[in-house]
C-alpha cells in the first residue's frame with residue numbers, strides 16, 4: 376500500500392498542474408501541426424491560359440501556355456501545355472483562296488477548346504502572329520495579304536477565346552522574342568545570369584539575336600533592342616534576314632544556277648543520281664528571286680544532283696554579299712554585326728536539319744560536322760532513300776543543301792569559328808516548351824515579365840509556419856522540463872498524504 380503511494384508520489388504525471396500543462400501543450404502542438412499541414416497541403420492548382428498561333432511561311436502551329444492563376448507576375452512558371460501543327464501549308468500559300476487560310480485553322484482551334492477548361496475560355500487571350508511568309512506576300516500583293524488576314528480573323532473570332540488580333544511581326548520582333556523565350560525558359564532573366572543568344576532558321580527568314588560585349592548601339596540603331604526585365608538592362612543585337620530562311624535560300628541557290636535559263640542543271644547541293652523536273656514559273660514565283668528570272672527560258676528544267684559539298688558551298692556563298700560594309704564589322708549584305716559572343720541556342724529548322732543528320736550532340740567539332748555533311752552529300756540518292764524509307768522525299772532530298780547552308784551561314788555569314796561554333800546548342804525545346812518567338816511574344820503582350828523585381832518576404836509562407844511550429848515545440852519542452860525540475864522543491868507538507 377505504502378509502496379503504491381510512494382510510486383504515485385514519484386510519478387510527476389500525477390501532479391494536476393503537470394497534467395494540465397501537458398494537455399494544453401499537446402493541444403497547442405496538434406493545432407499548430409494541423410494548421411501547418413493544411414497550409415502546405417498540395418492544393419488543387421488553378422491555371423490561366425494563353426494561346427499563340429505562329430503563322431509561319433511553311434506551316435502554322437498553335438501553342439497553348441499555362442501558368443498558376445495566382446502567379447501572373449512571376450517567373451519560370453509559364454509553360455507550354457499543348458501544341459498543334461496545322462495541316463497543310465502556311466497561311467500565305469492561300470493568297471488565291473483566302474477563306475481556306477481561315478478554315479485551315481479550325482482543327483487546331485477545336486483542340487484548343489478541349490485543352491483549355493471551358494470556364495477559362497472567355498478570359499484566355501488568343502493571338503496570331505505571322506512571320507516571313509506573310510511579310511513576303513504583303514510586299515508582293517498587299518490586297519491578297521489583307522484578305523488572308525480578314526479570313527483568319529473571321530475564323531478565329533468564332534471561337535470562345537478572348538481574341539487579341541492577328542498581325543505580321545517585324546523581323547526584329549521575331550528575333551527579339553525568340554531571344555526572350557530562350558532566356559526565360561532557361562531562368563536566366565530573373566536570376567540576372569549571362570544570357571544565351573538565339574539563332575532561328577525558318578522557311579523564309581532567319582534571325583540572329585545576342586547581347587554583345589561592348590556594344591555601341593549607335594553604330595546601327597535599327598539592330599538594337601533595349602529591354603529592362605526583372606530589374607536588369609539588356610542591349611540586344613538582333614537581325615532578321617528576309618529570304619534567308621532555308622526554303623527561300625534554296626530558291627535563291629536554284630535561281631543562281633538557272634540564271635541563264637538552261638534546260639538542265641547539275642546541282643552540287645543534291646545527291647548523285649537525284650533527278651527531278653522543275654518548273655521555271657514555280658521556282659521564280661517569290662519576291663526573293665522574281666527579279667532574277669531569266670528573260671528566255673523553257674517551261675521546265677531537269678534538276679539533277681552531283682553531291683559535292685565544297686562546290687555546294689560555292690553556290691551558297693554566291694547568295695551572300697561580303698563586299699560592302701560601312702560599319703566596323705558586318706555579317707553579310709552590308710548588315711552590321713558585332714562579333715558573336717557567348718553561348719547560343721539554335722532552333723526551328725536549325726534543329727530539324729541537324730537532328731535529322733544526327734549532329735545535335737554538342738561534343739562534335741566543327742570539322743567533324745563538316746566532314747559528316749560532306750560525306751552525306753556525296754551519298755547516292757538511291758542509297759539515301761533506302762536508309763530513310765519513312766522520311767518525306769521532299770525533305771529528304773533537301774537535307775544536303777540544308778546542312779551545307781547551315782554551316783555556311785553560321786561560319787561565313789555570322790562568322791562563328793571553331794571555338795565559338797562549339798558554343799552553339801541545337802535545341803527543339805527547353806524544359807518541355809518549344810523554342811521560338813511565341814512564348815516571348817505572349818509574355819510581352821500580357822506584361823508577364825516585370826521591368827523591376829518585386830520585393831518578397833524573407834521567408835516563404837510554408838517556411839514561416841514550420842519555423843513557428845518548431846519554436847513552439849521547443850518552448851513546450853522547456854516549460855515541461857522547467858516544471859518537472861521544480862517538482863522536488865515544491866512544498867510537500869500540504870500534499871503529504873494523510874494516513875489515518
Ligand SMILES: Nc1ccn([C@@H]2O[C@H](COP(=O)(O)OP(=O)(O)OP(=O)(O)O)[C@@H](O)[C@H]2O)c(=O)n1
Pocket residue numbers: 430431432433434465506507508576577578579580581620621622723724727728770
Ligand atoms: N521535320 C522537319 C520540319 C520542318 N522542316 C523545315 O523547317 C523549315 C520550317 O521551319 P519553321 O521554323 O517552322 O519555319 P516557318 O515558321 O514556317 O518559317 P518563317 O519563320 O520563315 O516564316 C521549313 O523549311 C521546313 O521545310 C524540316 O526540314 N524538317
